[in-house]
Amino acid sequence: MQSPALSSLTFDDTQPLQKQLYQQLADYICSGRLLPGTRLPASRALATELGISRNTVNLALAQLKAEGFLQSRPGSGVYVSDELPKHSQALPRTDWTATDITPSLSDFAQYLQQQPFFQHGQDLPFTPGVPDLAAFPLPIWNRLQRRHQDRRRLLGYHGHQGYAPLRTALCGYLAASRGVRCDPEQIIITQGAQQAIALCAQVFLNPGDSVLVENPGYVGARKAFLTQMANLIPCTLGAHGLDVDKLSHNSVEARLLYLTPTHQYPLGGILSASERLQLLDWASRHRTWLIEDDYDSEFHFFQKPIAALQGMAEHTPVIYMGSFSKVLFPALRLGYLVVPKALVDVFIQAKSYMGGESPTLTQAVVADFIEEGHFVRHLRRMRLIYQEKWQHLQTLIDTRLNGLASSIAASAGMHLAIETHSNDTQPIDDKALSQAFKNAGFGSTPLSFYYLTPPEKRGLVLGFANTRTTDREQGINTLSRLLGQ
Numbered sequence: 001m002q003s004p005a006l007s008s009l010t011f012d013d014t015q016p017l018q019k020q021l022y023q024q025l026a027d028y029i030c031s032g033r034l035l036p037g038t039r040l041p042a043s044r045a046l047a048t049e050l051g052i053s054r055n056t057v058n059l060a061l062a063q064l065k066a067e068g069f070l071q072s073r074p075g076s077g078v079y080v081s082d083e084l085p086k087h088s089q090a091l092p093r094t095d096w097t098a099t100d101i102t103p104s105l106s107d108f109a110q111y112l113q114q115q116p117f118f119q120h121g122q123d124l125p126f127t128p129g130v131p132d133l134a135a136f137p138l139p140i141w142n143r144l145q146r147r148h149q150d151r152r153r154l155l156g157y158h159g160h161q162g163y164a165p166l167r168t169a170l171c172g173y174l175a176a177s178r179g180v181r182c183d184p185e186q187i188i189i190t191q192g193a194q195q196a197i198a199l200c201a202q203v204f205l206n207p208g209d210s211v212l213v214e215n216p217g218y219v220g221a222r223k224a225f226l227t228q229m230a231n232l233i234p235c236t237l238g239a240h241g242l243d244v245d246k247l248s249h250n251s252v253e254a255r256l257l258y259l260t261p262t263h264q265y266p267l268g269g270i271l272s273a274s275e276r277l278q279l280l281d282w283a284s285r286h287r288t289w290l291i292e293d294d295y296d297s298e299f300h301f302f303q304k305p306i307a308a309l310q311g312m313a314e315h316t317p318v319i320y321m322g323s324f325s326k327v328l329f330p331a332l333r334l335g336y337l338v339v340p341k342a343l344v345d346v347f348i349q350a351k352s353y354m355g356g357e358s359p360t361l362t363q364a365v366v367a368d369f370i371e372e373g374h375f376v377r378h379l380r381r382m383r384l385i386y387q388e389k390w391q392h393l394q395t396l397i398d399t400r401l402n403g404l405a406s407s408i409a410a411s412a413g414m415h416l417a418i419e420t421h422s423n424d425t426q427p428i429d430d431k432a433l434s435q436a437f438k439n440a441g442f443g444s445t446p447l448s449f450y451y452l453t454p455p456e457k458r459g460l461v462l463g464f465a466n467t468r469t470t471d472r473e474q475g476i477n478t479l480s481r482l483l484g485q
Helices: 016-033 043-050 054-066 099-104 107-112 138-148 165-176 190-204 219-226 244-246 275-284 341-354 360-371 375-398 431-440 469-484
Strands: 068-074 076-081 187-190 210-214 231-235 256-259 289-293 318-323 333-338 406-409 415-420 459-463
Touching: 016 187, 016 360, 043 054, 054 068, 138 318, 138 360, 165 187, 165 360, 187 190, 187 341, 190 219, 190 256, 190 289, 190 318, 190 333, 190 341, 190 360, 210 219, 219 231, 219 256, 275 289, 375 406, 375 415, 375 469, 406 459, 431 459, 431 469
Parallel strands: 210 231, 210 256, 256 289, 289 318
Antiparallel strands: 068 076, 187 333, 318 333, 406 415, 415 459
């Protein structure tokens, strides 16, 4: 069988000619324009017909032969392979990007299609969760990286639990700074906080199980639980975070309770010691595991950082988690879990099902960063820097947004939530406000985004850690203008 004319093949300057010829011939074969058994012109004739070099033609044909599209017959020429389907041109053609394939998706995927999607994108000033990257001690970090980058032992596998020296260093820090009770064997290194929560969901939840979550609260945790098709139950907040009194009088049974007791996200409350003890008693009586997310508690400005809930007693029903994304930098993608000894093996196995090991080279650098004292010194320095930024932002809000918005103040962390005020019965659309603020060059997250139920407050969550003095002044002036319109 002779080939149809190939003079219709066209080329442009966007890609190498060899790649374009290969792709177009492959498309001809897959679409049925070149049927199995069809003989192609000789390479010299094809090059002349297409106006390209014979070497380019030979390289493209060689690639097609290697992939099984073409075959050479000695003394006869080059043919489309007989092993290809002979009636491929008659196969039904489905538009796999069309909406009519939606029924083939899982229930979870169809749920996702109905949800609004927010993502950071670029790190604008006031984007929540972004630390002051300009203040990070990069020369020290680079020196530690150079120390390890030629060590071949770090290029292999080291286990899903995590690099042992990092777990040892982290154990010492958590005991001294956060009051966590553990040994290195109870620590599991994860790919950030999100994987840590997802592992808890995977280990503890079956579809339909109930999970108690703060309302408003961290959306990433809700997402992790929803991947297991959990039933999310909102928990009311009080003056200090989770309202433990209301929880104690609630008869709801749940497998898990996720909370941020040391600095509630996003409103900023801090549970008192008596509330913490009451919560631990409630969890023990109801056989409910507590997931304690200690995401930025190192940054308390006017008092010593509050000790972790996990360490308040010898044995507590607490899974403790943390991350290096905020205290070091987000691109690190390292987090950790502290789990009871009886659960270590099942968590490690669950991680092996979910993904691969955490990068060993990165773990080695973080281990030295902690062990040599750089981590603690960095935290102390950042605590002072963030305190100054928080005070400046608080002053700007009080003076320039007076009557328009007020801060939901808490002297800790890397963000500050503001509640907008309305002079009429129509509440301010904080999603539209956040978008207008972004259009002016500033990041934020609408406060209503954090609610599982209709929002009780509207406003913005502003991350001040990644701002300069001029950013804060210009940003609050912009908000004053937007809210005053």
